[in-house]
Amino acid sequence: MKLILMRHMKSDWDGMTSDHARPLNPRGRASASKIGFWLENKGFLPDLALVSDSQRTRETFDGLAPYLSRNLVPVFTRALYLAEPAAILAILAAHRPAPTSTVLLLAHNPGIAALAATLVEEEPRHPKFYDYPTGATTVLEFDGEIGPHKGKPLGFVIPREL
Numbered sequence: 001m002k003l004i005l006m007r008h009m010k011s012d013w014d015g016m017t018s019d020h021a022r023p024l025n026p027r028g029r030a031s032a033s034k035i036g037f038w039l040e041n042k043g044f045l046p047d048l049a050l051v052s053d054s055q056r057t058r059e060t061f062d063g064l065a066p067y068l069s070r071n072l073v074p075v076f077t078r079a080l081y082l083a084e085p086a087a088i089l090a091i092l093a094a095h096r097p098a099p100t101s102t103v104l105l106l107a108h109n110p111g112i113a114a115l116a117a118t119l120v121e122e123e124p125r126h127p128k129f130y131d132y133p134t135g136a137t138t139v140l141e142f143d144g145e146i147g148p149h150k151g152k153p154l155g156f157v158i159p160r161e162l
Contacts, residue, residue: 005138007108009032009060021054032061050091050103088115119148120151136158
């Protein structure tokens with residue numbers, strides 16, 4: 001199984017009534033397209049997308065969507081909003097993806113960053129891996145059970161590099 005662990009793109013802080021309702025800013029919308037293109041180019045195309053239901057994660061997915069399978073229908077869930085690593089893994093397990101699946105988990109820090117750091121068998125040699133800035137995306141491959149230090153890193157990217 002492959003896991004794509006993605007933090008939402010850059011959001012807008014101006015005039016929002018709640019954190020959950022914050023949209024992407026123009027840079028964030030452009031970054032979503034760049035990351036979508038990167039995923040397509042690398043062949044990291046999800047069969048399942050589990051996405052926080054916040055406005056910024058929904059908009060991030062919308063920016064990725066033109067580069068992903070047309071048949072991919074995202075599962076938006078409140079449970080991923082600001083979820084901790086254990087909760088993210090529980091949501092993944094509840095969806096029972098096939099061992100040959102590629103799953104996109106699109107969520108928030110600190111949970112998505114902590115999950116990436118926990119799952120990698122060897123961290124990517126990238127100065128921003130532990131910062132996990134907006135748009136940070138890690139792709140991991142698992143030969144069997146998903147668990148701490150069992151994920152082989154296939155890629156890590158941040159939008160500014162694209």
